[in-house]
Amino acid sequence: MSLIRIFAIQQCVAAFAALALCSEAAAAPKLFSATSAWNVSIPSSGATWSSSQATPNVVAGLDTWDSGNTWTNPFYVASNTTPCLQPLLYNSNAWYKVYTGEWLRWGNSSAVEQAILASSSAEFPYTGNVFSSIATTSWVLPPSYNKTMNPVSSPARFCFSADMIPAPGPDGDRAVLQPNNLVLETYSTIVLSSGQVVALSYAVTDPSSRGDGWQNGQSASMLPHYAGRIYDDEIKTGINHAISISVPPKFLAAQIAYPAYAFDRDAMRSNPPYSGVLPMGSRLALPPSVTNASLRLSTPEGVAIANAARRFGFIIIDRGGGGVTLCVNPKGAALNSTLHAWNWGLQSDLNAIFAKVRRVQFPIATNP
Numbered sequence: 001m002s003l004i005r006i007f008a009i010q011q012c013v014a015a016f017a018a019l020a021l022c023s024e025a026a027a028a029p030k031l032f033s034a035t036s037a038w039n040v041s042i043p044s045s046g047a048t049w050s051s052s053q054a055t056p057n058v059v060a061g062l063d064t065w066d067s068g069n070t071w072t073n074p075f076y077v078a079s080n081t082t083p084c085l086q087p088l089l090y091n092s093n094a095w096y097k098v099y100t101g102e103w104l105r106w107g108n109s110s111a112v113e114q115a116i117l118a119s120s121s122a123e124f125p126y127t128g129n130v131f132s133s134i135a136t137t138s139w140v141l142p143p144s145y146n147k148t149m150n151p152v153s154s155p156a157r158f159c160f161s162a163d164m165i166p167a168p169g170p171d172g173d174r175a176v177l178q179p180n181n182l183v184l185e186t187y188s189t190i191v192l193s194s195g196q197v198v199a200l201s202y203a204v205t206d207p208s209s210r211g212d213g214w215q216n217g218q219s220a221s222m223l224p225h226y227a228g229r230i231y232d233d234e235i236k237t238g239i240n241h242a243i244s245i246s247v248p249p250k251f252l253a254a255q256i257a258y259p260a261y262a263f264d265r266d267a268m269r270s271n272p273p274y275s276g277v278l279p280m281g282s283r284l285a286l287p288p289s290v291t292n293a294s295l296r297l298s299t300p301e302g303v304a305i306a307n308a309a310r311r312f313g314f315i316i317i318d319r320g321g322g323g324v325t326l327c328v329n330p331k332g333a334a335l336n337s338t339l340h341a342w343n344w345g346l347q348s349d350l351n352a353i354f355a356k357v358r359r360v361q362f363p364i365a366t367n368p
Helices: 014-019 110-118 300-311 344-354
Strands: 060-062 075-077 086-090 156-158 174-177 183-187 197-199 201-205 243-247 252-256 278-280 283-285 314-319 324-326 358-361
Touching: 060 344, 183 197, 243 300, 278 314, 283 300, 300 344, 324 344
Parallel strands: 060 324, 075 174, 086 197, 243 314, 252 278
Antiparallel strands: 086 156, 174 183, 183 201, 243 324, 283 314, 283 358
């Protein structure tokens, strides 16, 4: 699955103050537990570093540099005015028919919406991601994970509205923070004019958990796809968490490293297939000896990212295209335009950073 995901916080709700979510400035929320792989810093001793560069000769960029937001991941907050008890329906064609152009992620005609509803069902047939696996020759899900179960009375119902649109591309991801402080993640999401939502897969994840693959997040790694985003305000305040990235299949191996729980189901059958040495979930980081001065960074954004790369690193959550992609929240575009439109200075900084990153491993708690 391609790396998608933007993190656009739409409203601020008092009930969710503990997550520090707000609207206009889209300040960075505090996600996951203090012992989460996303929040622990790389120890000065006891860490094992690879002897070779992890991503040599690669071009790196931001998902928000795509003006169409095709492979991003919108995140919304259900407020006290958001319609609740909205049905969530399953449709096996929710990915394919958008890919072929027959359906849209939103804005379909009445006739198309009727066709979508006619081919949808109230129950989801699978308990885990249809695009994730722990095996390459058959579809095998992890032995333990946060399984998606149909309610006693189908369909499943949640709080969301018709203006909470997903990314427009085939993956069509969307996440909505619910009034119970859990996050509804949907994959191949189609929003109908009534506010009803149709999807190929979904999960309910906990933003106060460890944020690992046990959550059954809607990414190939099964990590929550809203994890590890860069927020505009963090350029000044500091990025105090690991950053989520996707990497080309040429760097990936059909293996799993915590906090991931799986990799792409078609890892060895896709074109091109996985052909590298990095397990899904690997943490890449700048060694302490690589200074900002030696990287010749030219932008404050590059400096903030390099500092985070040295302290927390990058975690691979998905397979990407030809380059490395970092995930950014687009809501605060007025605060920092460099994060939301291609910039040569930051492009050069990112390329310099990823020319020096290495895989790093160290002990970390792995309980759900």
